Each structure stands twice: as C-alpha cells, then as structure tokens.
Amino acid sequence: MTNKVGAYDWNQAVHPETNAANDFKLNDEQADVYRKLGFGAVLTQQPDGIARGTAALVTLATAGHRENEVILTERAAAGFSFDKGSSTQNYPGSLMGSIALLRQTYLDADWYKRNPGKEQNLSLQAWQDQRNLPQIFEVANKLNALRADKLGDEFKTQYIIKGRGDEYQRIADIKATGASFVISLNYPTLTTWTTCTMPHAFRWRN
Structure with a gap:
C-alpha cells in the first residue's frame, strides 16, 4: 500500500492530483536557454511517475516577474509514462506491470465515475477531471510509443x-x-x- 497520507490512489506511481503549477518556480537562467532557441513559452511538468498529473503552460519572459505573472494556463495537459519514477513500492516492477496498472486505473476511474458517493478518492477524481485535457505520454523508445497508442485505443484516448x-x-x-x-x-x-x-x-x- 502507499505511504502517501490522504484519500489518494493505492499506488504511489499514480498521482494525477499533482499540479505542476503548485510547485513551479522561476528559473531565468534556464528560461534564457529556451528564449535563445526562439521559444516564448514552455509546458512544464513533474517528470515523475506513471500518472504524472497536470502540466502548466508558462511564458519564458521571466525577468522581473513573479510566478503568478508568467503562468498562462494552470492545467494545460495531463502526463503519463511507463516509468514508475520515485515510487518506493515494488509494484510495478516491469513494463508489463506498468501497462497493467494503467489499465486498472482507467477501469477504477470509470467505476468511480459510475458510483458517486461510494468513496472519496482524490486521485481518481483528478484523473476524471483531466480526461478532456491533451494527454501527453512520454516513452523511452519506438516500441513503447506503439504500446502507449494501443493502450490509448483501448480506452478511447x-x-x-x-x-x-x-x-x-x-x-x-x-x-x-x-x-x-x-x-x-x-x-x-x-x-x-x-x-x-x-x-x-x-x-x-x-
């Protein structure tokens, strides 16, 4: 079971309730690298876990500004991967396990939506709230890209x-x-x- 305190998912690698805007901090030196490449804004997200929560769209015009002045969209996309990241739980310990966990979470979230009031789960609620956002899946190679797409097809994503x-x-x-x-x-x-x-x-x- 998860060591995370609160009404969250049982697996620490699944944390769609994470909101990058809450932890965003200005870094003008890093922003300047992107500005010199011609970018005016970036999508920033916690690169951790299987269900990573929401990414924020922020402008790179950081000099002389505060965080609240450069966030353009607080929740611009939802992020996913097959990498469990910093989770200390043994499961999932393989690619097969990661795929199974994602499939199970889709099913759990659908059950949660169909049964309002049965329980309070902040992770499943966040998962449902993000379904209409762009869904970005980070993969390690071409084969995992195909696996991710197949998973999305199964759940109409x-x-x-x-x-x-x-x-x-x-x-x-x-x-x-x-x-x-x-x-x-x-x-x-x-x-x-x-x-x-x-x-x-x-x-x-x-």
Whole structure:
C-alpha cells in the first residue's frame, strides 16, 4: 500500500492530483536557454511517475516577474509514462506491470465515475477531471510509443506521444497510430558512406 497520507490512489506511481503549477518556480537562467532557441513559452511538468498529473503552460519572459505573472494556463495537459519514477513500492516492477496498472486505473476511474458517493478518492477524481485535457505520454523508445497508442485505443484516448527520436525506424507503424508526436530537435549524427577504390567495398566515417 502507499505511504502517501490522504484519500489518494493505492499506488504511489499514480498521482494525477499533482499540479505542476503548485510547485513551479522561476528559473531565468534556464528560461534564457529556451528564449535563445526562439521559444516564448514552455509546458512544464513533474517528470515523475506513471500518472504524472497536470502540466502548466508558462511564458519564458521571466525577468522581473513573479510566478503568478508568467503562468498562462494552470492545467494545460495531463502526463503519463511507463516509468514508475520515485515510487518506493515494488509494484510495478516491469513494463508489463506498468501497462497493467494503467489499465486498472482507467477501469477504477470509470467505476468511480459510475458510483458517486461510494468513496472519496482524490486521485481518481483528478484523473476524471483531466480526461478532456491533451494527454501527453512520454516513452523511452519506438516500441513503447506503439504500446502507449494501443493502450490509448483501448480506452478511447488519443495520446500525444513524447518520443525519443527513433520513431523513424518503424515509420509505417508510427504513422498508422494517427498520434501527434513531440520529438527532440537534437537529431542523431548521421553516418556517411564513401566508396573505396576496391570494387564492392565501402568505408564509413562519422
């Protein structure tokens, strides 16, 4: 059982009640990095857990401002992953367990919605309240992107998938998901090939 005190989910990795806006602190040095890249706002979220709660949309014009002046949208999206993060519980201890936990939480939340007043669960209530927000799912690789999309299809949820840049290796399957992807602009270094004088041989260089 969870060590978290209060009427929350039984698993510490599931904490949709977390609201990034509550813990947001200005960091002008970090904001300046994004400003120099041409960004004017970012989505900020606690990168921890399987159900991570809500992300806040904040402007990067931080100099001379306070937190309450730069938050544009307090609850802009809901976040998910297969990584249990800082939870001290043994479960889930595998990818299969993470998928099972997410599926069970969807079912629990549906039960909670159909049975008002049976119990008070702040986590399940927050989960339901966030269903209409953009749903962002962070994955570790292309295969987990496909797994996340399949999970979303089961519960009629279209995730926005935050990928790792290897999605091109399964591009047909990735395209078939119909999902929007958030991909890093740090592209991998390409390997270039040049021919040698010996027929049918190649050499490569980075």
